[in-house]
Amino acid sequence: MANNYYGPPPNQQYGGYPPQPNQYGPPPQQYGNPFHDQQQYQMLHQQPPMNYGPPPQPPPQNYNQPPPQNYNHPPPQQQFDQVQDPPPPYQTFEEKFAVSKPKYQDLWAAILFLISFFGLIVVSGISINGYRATTPTNGKGIKDGRNNFGLSTNTVILFAFILGLAFVISTIYFWIARTFTKKLIYITGILNVTIGFATAVYYFYRKYYSAAVVFLIFAVFYAFCFWSWRPRIPYSVVMLQTAIDVSKRFGHVFRVSALGGLAALVAGAWFSVTFVSVYIKFSPSQNNPACNVKGGNCSSGALIGILVFVTFGFYWLSEVIKNVLHVSVSGVYGSWYFCIRTGLPKHPTLGAFKRAMTTSFGSICFGSLVVAFIQLLKQACSIAQQGEAMDGNIIGCCMFAVLGCILGCLQWIVEYFNHYAYSYIALYGDSYVTAAKATINLMKDRGMDALVNDCLVDPVLTMGAVFVGYLCALLSYLYLQFTNPAYNRDGGFTPVVLAFSFLIGLQIANIFLVPIKSGVATIFTCMAHDPEVLRNDHPDLWDQIVRVYPEVQQGVMA
Numbered sequence: 001m002a003n004n005y006y007g008p009p010p011n012q013q014y015g016g017y018p019p020q021p022n023q024y025g026p027p028p029q030q031y032g033n034p035f036h037d038q039q040q041y042q043m044l045h046q047q048p049p050m051n052y053g054p055p056p057q058p059p060p061q062n063y064n065q066p067p068p069q070n071y072n073h074p075p076p077q078q079q080f081d082q083v084q085d086p087p088p089p090y091q092t093f094e095e096k097f098a099v100s101k102p103k104y105q106d107l108w109a110a111i112l113f114l115i116s117f118f119g120l121i122v123v124s125g126i127s128i129n130g131y132r133a134t135t136p137t138n139g140k141g142i143k144d145g146r147n148n149f150g151l152s153t154n155t156v157i158l159f160a161f162i163l164g165l166a167f168v169i170s171t172i173y174f175w176i177a178r179t180f181t182k183k184l185i186y187i188t189g190i191l192n193v194t195i196g197f198a199t200a201v202y203y204f205y206r207k208y209y210s211a212a213v214v215f216l217i218f219a220v221f222y223a224f225c226f227w228s229w230r231p232r233i234p235y236s237v238v239m240l241q242t243a244i245d246v247s248k249r250f251g252h253v254f255r256v257s258a259l260g261g262l263a264a265l266v267a268g269a270w271f272s273v274t275f276v277s278v279y280i281k282f283s284p285s286q287n288n289p290a291c292n293v294k295g296g297n298c299s300s301g302a303l304i305g306i307l308v309f310v311t312f313g314f315y316w317l318s319e320v321i322k323n324v325l326h327v328s329v330s331g332v333y334g335s336w337y338f339c340i341r342t343g344l345p346k347h348p349t350l351g352a353f354k355r356a357m358t359t360s361f362g363s364i365c366f367g368s369l370v371v372a373f374i375q376l377l378k379q380a381c382s383i384a385q386q387g388e389a390m391d392g393n394i395i396g397c398c399m400f401a402v403l404g405c406i407l408g409c410l411q412w413i414v415e416y417f418n419h420y421a422y423s424y425i426a427l428y429g430d431s432y433v434t435a436a437k438a439t440i441n442l443m444k445d446r447g448m449d450a451l452v453n454d455c456l457v458d459p460v461l462t463m464g465a466v467f468v469g470y471l472c473a474l475l476s477y478l479y480l481q482f483t484n485p486a487y488n489r490d491g492g493f494t495p496v497v498l499a500f501s502f503l504i505g506l507q508i509a510n511i512f513l514v515p516i517k518s519g520v521a522t523i524f525t526c527m528a529h530d531p532e533v534l535r536n537d538h539p540d541l542w543d544q545i546v547r548v549y550p551e552v553q554q555g556v557m558a
Helices: 034-046 076-084 105-135 153-179 181-206 209-228 230-249 251-284 300-339 350-355 361-390 395-428 430-444 448-454 457-483 493-511 514-529 532-539 539-548
Strands: none
Touching: 076 430, 105 251, 105 300, 105 361, 153 230, 153 251, 153 457, 153 493, 181 230, 181 350, 181 457, 209 230, 209 395, 209 457, 209 493, 230 251, 230 300, 230 395, 230 457, 230 493, 230 514, 230 539, 251 300, 251 457, 251 493, 251 514, 300 350, 300 361, 300 395, 300 493, 300 532, 350 361, 350 395, 395 430, 395 514, 430 457, 430 514, 448 514, 457 493, 457 514, 493 514, 493 532, 514 532
16 A cells, blocks of 8 residues: 555544544544644643533623722722712611710710809899889880999890891801802902991091000901912812802701801890890999899999809800801711712701710810800900000000900910811710810821811801901990980990990801801811812812812822
């Protein structure tokens, strides 16, 4: 048989290996396609035996999302947990911001506040009863009273006008803040400086030099501040616009502001009547029939002591009202910051309000006590300064002015930390001292100091409240000039009436503006606690802040 030199014999195809028909299937020649035969040969002689178990499945991949590009973000597992662990739809504020060991924080401060409050009720009842029993002397209207030794019904009517003016102007200013948010800073600065200078000029014209100097100093100070604030206005507008947008989205924030304003109005009316009644009941004078009314003897010591107590009690009460509102509104902004992606818990305002009135009420009373005490000392310095100016004692006037400035700086520092501590208390339920320390440490560790200090929202809104106080004090002065009550023929009560009119207008306006101030403070507190949430869950806000304040990338995110 002839040899085939162009290939192996038929029985030695595929490298000389004999065919194995019973092992790998039918012989190759049954397939008419030589390429198929060659592929089968390669599969039989080159591939290892297959695993007899089920084929391994490749890991799941999400082709809808690109891989993360910024490796400064939290680990992927943390991001996955945040996305895949949404809260149930029935979750409440107490469940979302749960306190591990809920207890009544700073209980001693709450007890002390309640004692002060009930003491204020008792003193108010005794004083108002003395006022009621001597109505013929004090009059029922503006000019029908015969009282020439202290405040009378004339002053009660004045304070009623002050309360109405403060309420109306505060409401209008809050509406301006909501409607013309981006222009609010300019509007506030222009109105404040203009009214300040105009009031000072008018007081100079009336030869009321002590008040003229005080208002002139305020006007010059705010004019300087407004001029130096210009570079920080764009960044402040972003934060202010964010707070207003969140409040518009959750309309109950405005309802909280309205309820707080009404509470401040009621408290102011109560204080006004009590303040006048204390003068009527305890003023030492032979012409004062209220001294014979049951409830205490008339003397200068009793009058001064009770006035100090009533003033301090009103300060403390107004601060507690303001800070309860602050904590309640902070629950809304905290829920918006941390839960915008997964869904807000149910009733965040009500949940935060319950915490403010129960476990955190003592902490609110503690922080409010410190501010109220400083405000009392500052008010005493203001009255003493105006009294020294009316007596012509320039040195004494300057000394009290310097002391008032020192107390004002101290009050600003305390209120600065309180502002952020209360937001922390609203979300985590800690005691006042613990929250204040935690807030300070967070601000420093995250580099939030400069970010907070460069924001003008709180100073601008405070300037707006001062503007309301300006108008209330000016109305008081005009009222005293035109009515010329018998008790103020020598002008001795003018400093006292102006000071307390300014105080009433300032406090009512501050309480009206709490929702906006609290919103910005809570956003900063949440940023200090977890800045990654801002960049991941609020990218639009993050981009706006970076655009107008690039330093935030080196501070908060460092």
